[in-house]
Amino acid sequence: MNSRSIILEKLRTGNPVADKPLPEWNLISSAKNLVSGFKKAIEANKGEVFELSEFENWLKSQEFEQVLSISKHFNYPNSIQIPTDAHELAELNLAIIDGQFGTAENGAIWLDDKNLNLRALPFITEHLVIILSKKQLVATMHDAYKRIQDSNSGFGLFLAGPSKTADIEQSLVIGAHGAKSLRVVWCED
Amino acid sequence: MSHSEKASLFIQDAEKTQWHDETLWFVRKKRDLITKTIPEWEELRETASQIKDHVLDHLADYLEEFERNANKNGIQVHWAQNAEEHNRLVLDIIQSKQCQSIVKSKSILTEECHLNPFLEKNGVEVVDTDLGERIVQFLNQPPSHIVLPAIHLKKREISELFHEKLQTEKGNEDPYYLTQAARIHLREKFLNAKVAITGVNFAVAETGEFVVCTNEGNADMGVHLADVHIACMGIEKIIPRRKDLGVFMRILARSATGQPITNYSSHFRSPASGKEIHLILLDNGRSAQLKREKFRNSLKCIRCGACMNTCPIYRKSGGYSYDSTVPGPIGSILSPGTDLKKHSTLPFASTLCGSCSDVCPVKINIHEQLYEWRQEITKANPDRPKNLSMKLASGIFKSPLAYRISGTLMRKVIQALPNSILYHPLNSWGKQRDLPQVPKESFRDWYKNNRL
């Protein structure tokens, strides 16, 4: 017998099975104002939320060498081309991508392969901007999973803030290995 | 060494003990604050607990369903009965890619299997990429906490370590500066690794996907830049449906660190084109634990670490005092199942205060299992002297006469003994504590004189 059969056999014999049913639940969402709830959550996760005009002004004031925008809602004329190999993004300063929807209770934004193009993109970039519609917000993770129940992407990600760590004496440091900042920018849907 | 001997050593550094205690208590308080903003918190715990209970009753079925779906998605699923087989599987995959250096994100399971020394012995360089894990790896130490691996270290120690290993400025203890140094150091490792290993937080039977949660983004940096992703998981990490993730994602980070969610929660369903995902399902004693009726529900654990943060004994004795891959209360009910003799003092390293059970997001009755392990341990390792005194006590407690005589005798003896003997170093009670003042009469005597 191979290990698979041995393990399954062990799991199927001699267990004190009570046969407890799989629960169903109806957990009522506690969030009321989704936009302000989402903004508060992102800020607590050490990200920022911008209106589009604020973001445009901010972007003008920056001098990034490499910017990659694959957003359908925000046109960045000087965007570099998306490479075939993510390693070529090692020097990327800013990535601008679209988020599908956000979750008000924790700021988590759902992204999958069609938003990312290269899975490494939101991690390897130095700074990250996610364009999101205010209309695309849900209250809790229950609503979030309901929304993606039938989607089938090879990779999907709830991203809720910049890369962070507190492994040195529990002091919070932003910018561990991934993006050093997250800006969420509201767009008109 | 027993837990108490190791704890005594830890406590000798009073300042560090206090810092360790207060820092973890702060994490516990953050957890309290955020859970109290969720009115349905207790309902979430109950639901999570019921899902896990159900899974444990049907583990084989869900594993098969998961495997079927994962295979359909292009994930290669492997099964390992024990640590040796697990490590061999990992090495075979690495060697088939002619790979000499790999990156690994936090996985307590690979600690359990002692994967790092095995791979190193076989000529593979392993780089732990979680900052805390990299720190303890530099020191050749295991993590002292499953979520906060370097919580036993002060920034001065990390600064000295990074000065030696990463050539940071001598004496610069700024956490931001030190983290940036690690970022630069690890970035190069990420860019060059062909194989990346991660743990697994949840695997979904219905979809054949698995979820990995980090705040640093290190798991994703590793796997998306590598050609091959090896995910290692215990067979108990299965959940039935995607919608069940909604429950677990709400409780995991809130319980672990008091944040609403980890900043990255990655769902792996199929490999990117031209790449591979391998997933190893590990038993290593779990199927045996499942057969132990009183202890099986310890397998509900989602490794949030909340029981460590809340446990006054963990906070004041440090993770290493447990000498077990998973320290703290949950470790003390998991470890005796793997090696009863080695871990026989752990279930006694508790006052049975029950805080662990009340804080546990999947409602494992941890302190009750500690009590039950004590019963098992005394049966398996009858250490005679203790047994004799307990037998004696048992006889006294069932006989009113013997009880009265021994009680009176005890009071007389304590009254008669000089302090030098009462507070002899061999008397553990009296080393740092006074004994109660001995009354002239017992309550029983008073009652007879005043009420009868």
Place this chain on the structure above:
Amino acid sequence: MPEYKNIGLFIPCYIDQFYPQVGIASLELLEKLGCQVGFPLGQTCCGQPLANSGYERDTEGSSLHFIEQFQHFDYIVAPSGSCVLHIKEHFPASAKIHPSFPEIKDKIFELTEFLTDILKVAIQGKFPHRVGYHASCHGLRGLRLGASSELNIADFNKSKQLLSQLEGLDWVELDRKDECCGFGGTFAVSEEALSVQMGNDRLRDHTSHQVEIITGGDVSCLMHLEGIAKRQHEKLKFMHIAEILNQAIS
């Protein structure tokens, strides 16, 4: 008020031998509140020290003895959350099948819960002191005599409910309102260093809030804390909650 004529007082062994004043206060208090209380002279120990050390199987004799001593009472009251919890949950299986055990389990109460849930009395009295309350873990998380800080449930505390009725009593809010004191039975000696460290930390929480008297529902915790305080010549006083209530009412 209904009459409570047939109440059995269970006085745990260490209270009997070392803290008779707590037994006396419990008895006098119940009598003042209109109860008729009996104390079976044949009672011994509930068996908890053995069971918590891993020898539950050796407590069959003492458990059956306890059932025989107390089964004829309408209620059983004890000034110890820890012992009451033990009787309810940790009697060995051989004692739990005794026909009277289910009834015993339902009619045994820790003193404060008996006052708040069964007698439901209003307490009238004076106790002008600054009091810190030590929540014993077995009472709190075992018998649920209060809301533990880990749970997201409505706050309550049966001892506070009683003490706050006393005129002049200044209830002190602690930084860690329900952290374990480190007694833990044999833990107090087998893990001596940790046990004392935990006790010290609890004491500091009280002294930093200028507590005058530490009270609680379990003498074992108080004995441990008092032992440390005395060794360090702290001026703290220790009273079981029965002593405070009994003294305040008279």
